[in-house]
Amino acid sequence: MEVRLASKAGFCYGVKRAIELALTTAEENEGPIYTLGPLIHNPQVVKDLANRGIKEITVLPQNEGGTVIIRSHGVGPDILQEAQEKDVRIMDATCPFVARAQRYAREMAEQGLPVYILGDPGHPEVQGILGWTKGKGIVIEGAEEINPVEDHRVGLVAQTTQPLANYQAVVEALQKQGLQVDARNTICHATGERQQAALELAKTVDVMIVVGGKESANTKKLARICQETGTPTYHVESAQELQEDWFREAGTCGLTAGASTPDAIIEEVKRRMNEMDQMNGEEAMQDAMEVKSPRAGELVKGVVVQIGMDEVMVDVGAKSEGVVPRKELACYGVDNPQDVVKVGDEIECVVIKSEDNEGRLILSKERADAEKAWGGLEEAMEKGTIIQGTVREVVKGGLLVDVGVRAFMPASLVDRGYVEDLSKYLNEKISVRVIEMNKQRKKVVISRKAVLEEEYARKREELLETLEEGQTVKGIVRRLTQFGAFVDLGGLDGLLHISEMSWHRINHPSEVVKAGDELEVMVLKVDRENEKISLGLKQILPNPWDNIEEKYPVDKVFPAKVVRLASFGAFVQLEPGVEGLVHISHLADRHVAKPDEVVREGEEVNVKVLSVDPVEKRIRLSIREVNSEGRPAREPRQNKQETAPIVEENKEENGPTLGDVFGDMFKQEEK
Structure with a gap:
């Protein structure tokens, strides 16, 4: 039996941060150390912390001293106020993504909005978020629980472990009621990645094992997602709960774990699964050797044994080899079959004819791929999951993309901005969302822009949470203004003011940077409330006034x-x-x-x-x-003035003077 571990499993950032904070607090402080409730939803970890002297309590101590650690799920403001009144020292291990949801809920409540909180009403994270809404919070578990409200504007946040599809369904339901929705996607990106990885793995294995605390919300959601694929799924806390009967008929087994599950427990479960491998080799061999007679419409598996220019020969274990014509290889035009398959590849095909005039099976790989793809596309559209596709052709108005079937992506949905040359995407593998489909009409419309917008928003939120003043980061100059340049830090633009570009005076930012430049800059100020970041370039350059x-x-x-x-x-x-x-x-x-x-x-x-x-x-x-030390001083500059020539009086000629001519005139004016 092959055991496959999900690409994303185990500790997330928030859980790891909480445990490290708890251990550091215990090492650096004397006196009792407590956690208000279990630090995380994993009994093994909680027990280990207790052995280290970090005890779990349910209420704040009464002036007994010591330190209380706020668990990763966070608390409401009433708990923090009570701690202040009791003079209890607090160490806050609230997950940054939970803290963000609390902040959004508080801001919405301060604006007077009713605040919908999507999540488990009994979960401590949801109860903590509810405490920040000043009595305006409404907890729901799905779109069906939405009741009409008198306000025309509402807010929405989500428990960080909620499936994205459930969140999107609630947004749509609120909008259908004619409400203006201030929707904040507070789902932790690590949760989404774990859920997606578990979903993809569960589709490819015979049995699925999910490891994590039975009280862990994110672990229970992982188990439910795997179960919905139809694959037998078992939720365990430790290796001791595994049963041999689960694996008797399994050829492959998937393994994933919740965000609060340590690596050591995951490895122990994996080792135990390998020990329970009870596959019956003789029965498997008999099944492999059994010769079947495929019929038209039947799905068969085979191995590529020969590739020609017009057809591909496939061994499907029948009396004769199957043939896949070139046009039946893929949903797009194929010039060379070797671009699609290689000798030795195992492929699935649909039988078109059980026997042609030469007695051969005629197969279609394209139809098998399409049938499999339609099921995945329907699920992807329903749950809002991301799928992969390869760009095959540029057509009028957009791109044709191979997602198992031929899908159309309008030019306006290719990127976040306008794309002048779509040909640069040819043969590129891209991530997209299905936004429209009709199986009967064989119509699929996809969007890459939706994926990029979501990724941009996630990076923007991460940046706001993680950027610190004095930090050095890299970015790309996007545009210039008279007063500075806007630098893309990978999800959020920061302002590099003209006064922070150089140690010397400049008249315009273009003297130092241009659009498209990649820069290393220093974070000078982070305004998380208004989502503004101030950057500096000169701070990482030598100061000419040094020495x-x-x-x-x-x-x-x-x-x-x-x-x-x-x-x-x-x-x-x-x-x-x-x-x-x-x-x-x-x-x-x-x-x-x-x-x-x-x-x-x-x-x-x-x-x-x-x-x-x-x-x-x-x-x-x-x-x-x-x-004065040797160089002659500069001659003073002379003003250019006309100097009247000096005319000597000719004593020999007693002609009339100007005074003689004009003198009487001046005297008359004086009179």
């Missing part, structure tokens, strides 16, 4: 560039980010009325360092003292 006194010692001469003039002097740049002032009195060894009499912007000059103040980032410089 400034060593780089520019007093009395030394350095080249500089005049960058701007003021009435009191000239500012010069010693290097990008380092500017100093040459006071007007130090521009020349003569009186200067205006700085532009001596220098102009952009001019290269030599300056002498008079003083350096690294705290205030000020440097006093002098051009005058450089000139």
